[in-house]
Amino acid sequence: MDRVSAFAGMTKRIKETNMTGRLEGRTALITGAASGIGRAASLIFAAEGARIVAVDRAGEVEATVDLVRKAGGEAVAMVGDGGDKAFVDSAVETALDRFGGLDVTFANAGVSGGLVPLFELTPELWTDILRINLVGVFLAVQASARAMLDRGTPGSIICTASVAGLRSGAGGVPYSASKAGVISLVQTVANQLGGSGIRINAVCPGLTETGMTQPVFDMARARGTDHKLGQLNPLRRAAVPEEIARVALFLASDDASYVNGQAIAVDGGLSSSHPVVPGKMA
Numbered sequence: 193m194d195r196v197s198a199f200a201g202m203t204k205r206i207k208e209t210n211m212t213g214r215l216e217g218r219t220a221l222i223t224g225a226a227s228g229i230g231r232a233a234s235l236i237f238a239a240e241g242a243r244i245v246a247v248d249r250a251g252e253v254e255a256t257v258d259l260v261r262k263a264g265g266e267a268v269a270m271v272g273d274g275g276d277k278a279f280v281d282s283a284v285e286t287a288l289d290r291f292g293g294l295d296v297t298f299a300n301a302g303v304s305g306g307l308v309p310l311f312e313l314t315p316e317l318w319t320d321i322l323r324i325n326l327v328g329v330f331l332a333v334q335a336s337a338r339a340m341l342d343r344g345t346p347g348s349i350i351c352t353a354s355v356a357g358l359r360s361g362a363g364g365v366p367y368s369a370s371k372a373g374v375i376s377l378v379q380t381v382a383n384q385l386g387g388s389g390i391r392i393n394a395v396c397p398g399l400t401e402t403g404m405t406q407p408v409f410d411m412a413r414a415r416g417t418d419h420k421l422g423q424l425n426p427l428r429r430a431a432v433p434e435e436i437a438r439v440a441l442f443l444a445s446d447d448a449s450y451v452n453g454q455a456i457a458v459d460g461g462l463s464s465s466h467p468v469v470p471g472k473m474a
């Protein structure tokens with residue numbers, strides 16, 4: 193089977209997989225829910241029984257909520273800046289007011305900032321990327337953990353980092369630093385929340401076709417080089433958003449009841465290897 197058919201088959205299999213109510217009766221807050229991984233997670237978490245607070249700065253988050261409702265789920269949209277404390281606090285309040293609690297937070301919103309060379313980077317770009325990708329995640333984690341602690345219920349927080357946070361080669365300097373920061377935040381907060389029953393973990397996606405990476409995919413298809421997308425990982429393909437959202441679902445659910453403080457690579461095996469030219473040792 194060629195790589196393109198394998199990719200199409202995977203997407204179909206994921207969509208056809210039976211749901212088992214793993215988040216039945218729970219409320220999940222998802223940031224970056226207008227697109228890509230956040231939209232896929234909204235649909236999958238809702239299909240597993242969760243009520244969704246879908247958060248994004250883009251108005252398309254309303255379309256995500258429509259999709260959830262059309263599939264029989266319950267969701268509310270919140271449009272605003274995930275890097276703004278008052279807005280993030282209000283999103284958590286919405287979960288408590290509308291759905292009576294908060295059990296799962298997927299702090300997933302992020303921006304790439306492009307591949308700006310070292311000597312062209314400005315403090316303004318650094319500040320912008322860190323504000324959204326790292327401080328925004330922190331705000332969601334802090335407000336969610338507080339709400340979960342106040343109710344005295346166990347919860348699960350998942351943060352989207354990246355393979356770029358593990359090592360070089362998958363993003364610009366501030367982006368990679370922001371994602372390494374997310375991994376560090378997860379490790380530190382897991383310990384600060386010790387004894388609470390709240391788990392916090394990170395997913396580290398590899399190249400995934402989403403809004404953020406669409407230009408890369410479009411350019412490769414226009415050039416006829418799309419078979420090379422993801423060529424450096426052992427699966428030799430890029431991911432679809434559902435494949436990342438499925439791992440977030442695992443971490444959100446009781447299936448991951450003993451998984452805490454971890455950064456889980458979902459990258460087709462990319463981060464398992466040092467750089468290598470296949471078939472050559474030198």
Ligand SMILES: NC(=O)c1ccc[n+]([C@@H]2O[C@H](COP(=O)([O-])OP(=O)(O)OC[C@H]3O[C@@H](n4cnc5c(N)ncnc54)[C@H](O)[C@@H]3O)[C@@H](O)[C@H]2O)c1
Nearest residue numbers: 224226227228229249273274301302354399400402403404
């Ligand atoms: N696509 C990839 O290859 C890839 C790889 C590794 C990690 N990631 C990470 O996955 C996460 C989701 O991104 P995606 O790939 O689905 O891209 P995407 O662009 O499709 O989705 C990101 C969403 O975040 C939202 N967002 C951005 N800034 C925001 C802000 N300040 N407030 C609220 N919402 C905001 C955007 O509007 C968008 O809807 C990001 O954290 C990204 O860094 C993506």
